[in-house]
Structures are given as structure tokens and as C-alpha cells.
Amino acid sequence: MMGLRACADSLIGGWLRRGISGGERKRTSIGYEMITKPSLMLLDEPTSGLDSSTAVRIIQLLRQQAQRGMSVLATIH
Numbered sequence: 001m002m003g004l005r006a007c008a009d010s011l012i013g014g015w016l017r018r019g020i021s022g023g024e025r026k027r028t029s030i031g032y033e034m035i036t037k038p039s040l041m042l043l044d045e046p047t048s049g050l051d052s053s054t055a056v057r058i059i060q061l062l063r064q065q066a067q068r069g070m071s072v073l074a075t076i077h
Contacts, residue, residue: 002031003057023050030058034065041065043074 004027012028013019020028030046046062047055066072 001034001061002027003054004028004031023054026050027054027058038070040071041073043072045076046074047076 004024010020010024012025019025026046026049030043033041041062043062046058050058062072062074
């Protein structure tokens, strides 16, 4: 759903160890939060740092979740 199959076996990484890209990391954190099927998601700039096609996919995914009953609140610049 988040388009992360290519990096499924990769380390996420951090300050000391290089891992997946920033866009993959952002999609991973959004996906991690969606696993529990929350009734409300608050997102601060979920598309920042993403290329335009990935940003559109993330917004479409959030819209689908909102249509299924999840409340989604996001800031976008």
C-alpha cells in the first residue's frame, strides 16, 4: 500500500548508520501509524521531501482512508 516492497529487507537507519532514503523513511512512518487503523491521523507535512508522484500517492492513500471513516488532519505547504 505504501510502495515499500523494494526496501522490505533494508535497515531503516539513523544518524549513525545509513539506511533507506528519506522518502522511504517518511512512508514507513506513515504506514507504521496506519497499521493500528486509528480513528484519527494527525500529519505534519506528510509530503515534504517527497517527489511529486510519491506525494500524490500519499495524498490519495490518505483520502481513501478518510473515505473509509478515518479522520485525517494534515498540514501541507
